Amino acid sequence: MRTLIIPVLLFVLALLVFLMRRGAFPTINIMNTNSLNWVLRVYTAVLLSSVVVLYMLPKQDFAASTTYLDQFTGIYEAGKAGKLGSTNGVYAKGNWSFEFSGSQLKISSEYPNALIFVQRKDSDDGKLDLIDYVTSSTFDGIDYTDKIKPPKVALVRDELIVKSPGPYQVDYVKFDKDFAAAQFSDESSSQPGSGFLSGEALVLRIPKNLTIDNPQKIVQFVGE
């Protein structure tokens, strides 16, 4: 539709010029002047009222737009130090808790994007606590951290399985200045395609004496 509009407009306007040159148009009365005036008045009223409506719209719930990224790239270092929960620019996206009475836990992951850190508790409380952390993510100046889904996690007998959340679609709408206004603006709008992809890490807190089976060598132990 969008690609067709310019040729269609050109054709319509060329046709108008042709009709004008033939002297046909002044005698063509699409509407009488009174009706036309009314239509123009209504159109102008709609345009003017849209300004009032726009500035009365609630500004909550819009997608965060940012030129500053609360960027944190050292997710590995923070994870190794056991400080992901208290680091700026890192957000918890999901948490799980499983009752576990076995003595050995196998961890397997089909989600290589996320680092997995294992931290031993001070006691044997029979629980596995898992938290998923992500860093800020932006694209085209939009902070989409809120829309990132945590991975799928399941405890099957003695095995903790981490899977990708699966493909999912996130759509945003962004308004730019038109070229006539942008020409006199000092601000440079964000370049299309620029952004930062999120870093992701899972922190698994396990009972004190639990043994971890780590066949994929994907687990990093905190403080060991």
Add this chain to the structure above:
Amino acid sequence: MSLTETNLLEVAKKQYFSKFGSYSNLLWALMVVQVLAVLSSLGGNGMSSTGGQGINLQITRYSSSLIVMCTMFWAIISGIICTTTAYKNLDFTYVSSRLSSDISSIGFLLTAGFAAGVMSSLSGVLLRVIIFFTVGSQSIALGYFFPPPQDLLTGILSTTLYVILMSAIGYFVGTLTQVSRGFVILLPLVFIIAVRLPGVGAEIINTFVKESSLLWFAVKVIAATAMLCCGAMLLSNRLEVRR
């Protein structure tokens, strides 16, 4: 001021006001063009996407650039149409001269250009309101959705200036084609050559589109518009009063 000058201005004034009735089809065309431009902008003017970690992120970009471009196109065509014999003949319902006809036509184009510039910027606001109610705020980036009033005003002024410049170009081109039909073929050729060849054509365009000061841009547009209108009036004087 002589009696002739007074009559000229009075006649031009009468013709100017009568043009809002007789040229009303041009205003109708403006509205149709802008509505079409708003409708075609509803799909967005661009798109960017990225993916990773299971996410497929897509951003649809909107702006009122298409509306502004269509309005500029309407302006250039309106400028040409105002010089056609059919439209010029409407002026001779009054006892008038080429000069009074030109003054009133230029006055009409300036007024219509101002209205078109304002309406074009406000159409961009209408586009935002429509998108808000169809897409929902959660999927809209806050960034430039609410343009600051000073940006809205800058947009209105710059668009108005561009539209007025296009009207003046259209009026000058239209007058040239009235002087000689050969210009109908010659002018597009000159335009294509000027755009294709680096040098003068690009320099002239860049004088306007690369200007970052609104004040200087306004000065340049006013000067260019004045030159084009004076040129058109001088050429028009060479034509007979009614061919």
